[in-house]
Amino acid sequence: xxxxxxxxxxxxxxxxxxxxxxxxxxxxxxxxxxxxxxxxxxxxxxxxxxxxxxxxxxxxxxxxxxxxxxxxxxxxxxxxxxxxxxxxxxxxxxxxxxxxxxxxxxxxxxxxxxxxxxxxxxxxxxxxxxxx
Numbered sequence: 667x668x669x670x671x672x673x674x675x676x677x678x679x680x681x682x683x684x685x686x687x688x689x690x691x692x693x694x695x696x697x698x699x700x701x702x703x704x705x706x707x708x709x710x711x712x713x714x715x716x717x718x719x720x721x722x723x724x725x726x727x728x729x730x731x732x733x734x735x736x737x738x739x740x741x742x743x744x745x746x747x748x749x750x751x752x753x754x755x756x757x758x759x760x761x762x763x764x765x766x767x768x769x770x771x772x773x774x775x776x777x778x779x780x781x782x783x784x785x786x787x788x789x790x791x792x793x794x795x796x797x798x
Contacts, residue, residue, distance in 0.1 A: 677730060678710045681737075687718065690734035692726075699726055704738065753779075 681687075685707040692698035699705075705720035715727040728735055753776045754768035776783075 674710070674712065674714055677714050677716070681707050681710055681716050683707055683709055686738035686740070687716075687728070687735050688738050689720075689728075690736060692728070692733045694726065694733075697726070699724055 683706075687705055687707060689699055689701055689703045689705070691701055699720055699722070703720050703722055703724075705718040708717040708719050708725070710716050711727070715729055717725065717727045719725060753771045755771050756764045756768045759765055
């Protein structure tokens with residue numbers, strides 16, 4: 667079955683590789699994975715099937731809407747930031763190379779970069795960090 671791109675995008679965002687899943691029920695009449703089995707998402711294909719690496723060694727895919735399963739939440743971690751926060755800037759010389767010694771930016775200067783810093787943190791975060 668072919669799904670529209672918006673649905674596929676939503677499924678891929680909801681179940682990125684590495685997501686842990688616990689199976690409740692599989693409706694495969696031939697060789698289902700037993701209920702309660704846990705596994706890790708490998709990838710989501712163009713038919714919106716969630717390909718899994720199950721803890722019992724199987725690799726059978728889940729079909730959203732047919733099979734019942736739940737996401738196993740990742741344990742939350744504490745992120746500690748210590749103040750005062752210092753920001754060092756490495757400038758480029760006239761040849762485009764990075765200078766050897768950085769310049770420490772003042773608090774007001776760093777504050778002007780607030781949006782760029784948050785955007786960079788958001789861009790570089792990992793899937794397991796989304797709940798922080």
